[in-house]
Structures are given as structure tokens and as C-alpha cells.
Amino acid sequence: MIPDHARANFQTLLRAAESGDLALMECTDAATGEPRYVICAVGRDGGDYMFTPFGHLADGNPYDAYLPPNTGGEIAA
Template identity: 80%
Template structure:
């Protein structure tokens, strides 16, 4: 499965911000649920003001319970927790 260009571009921007020391961890509220999220942001400047660009939030709890990895047997699929022997 191919990663889309917008995701590759955003990842490169995130790497540059990390390399320059321009990352911040900001507490925000989820716009839908109102739940507190801890958001990774790139920090920039605009006419003397700080600008925080959100890239994603840290997983609450065990991230292995939140995300399904790519399936090594199927380049277009993902490992599902109900697949026997695939995940603990």
C-alpha cells in the first residue's frame, strides 16, 4: 500500500521541525468529543507571532491497541485483531 504524497510531505515537514528544534506538545480538546488530546505541533513564526501547526496526537494508553499495522501477507491490507495468530 502506497503512502499518499500529502502524508509524505507532512512527515518531511515534521522531521525538519524536529531537526530544527521547532516541535511542541500542546494540550488541546478533540473538536468532536471534547476529550483532552496531546498534540504534536510544528512551531513557526508569522510576523512575530508563533504559529502552531498540528500533525497528530499521542495515543492514549497502549498504541498497539489503537492502530492496526499493514499485513505482511497482503500489501493492500491490514492485520486485524480477529485474524487467528496475527495479534496477541
């Protein structure tokens, strides 16, 4: 089950996409120092821009990085 905070963040991401308030930023991974390409929502705080990171694009083939949700069957090898 997807937790409520993840659902809320996804809804925020959808609203930002709908209003054209998304940015792709090159950032540095805090743990590894590697460059990451981060999807951010863009907001304003007075005259300043605020960037809220939501996640980074997968390196290489994203199909190799994730497994599909477990549907109760066995995982194919």
C-alpha cells in the same frame, strides 16, 4: 501506499524536529471535547507564533490502537 500529502507532512515534521521547532500542546478534541496531547510544528509569522498540528499522542497502549501494515499474509488473532 502512503499518499504524497502524508509524505510531505512527515518531511515537514522531520525538519521541525531537526531544528527544535516542535511543541506538545494540550488541546480539546473538536468532536468529543476530550483533552488531546497534540504534536505541533512551531513557526513564526512576523511577531506571532504559528502552531501546525500533526497528530496526537495515543491514549493508553498504542499497540492496542493500531494494526501493522498488511503484508499479504493473514492477520494473526
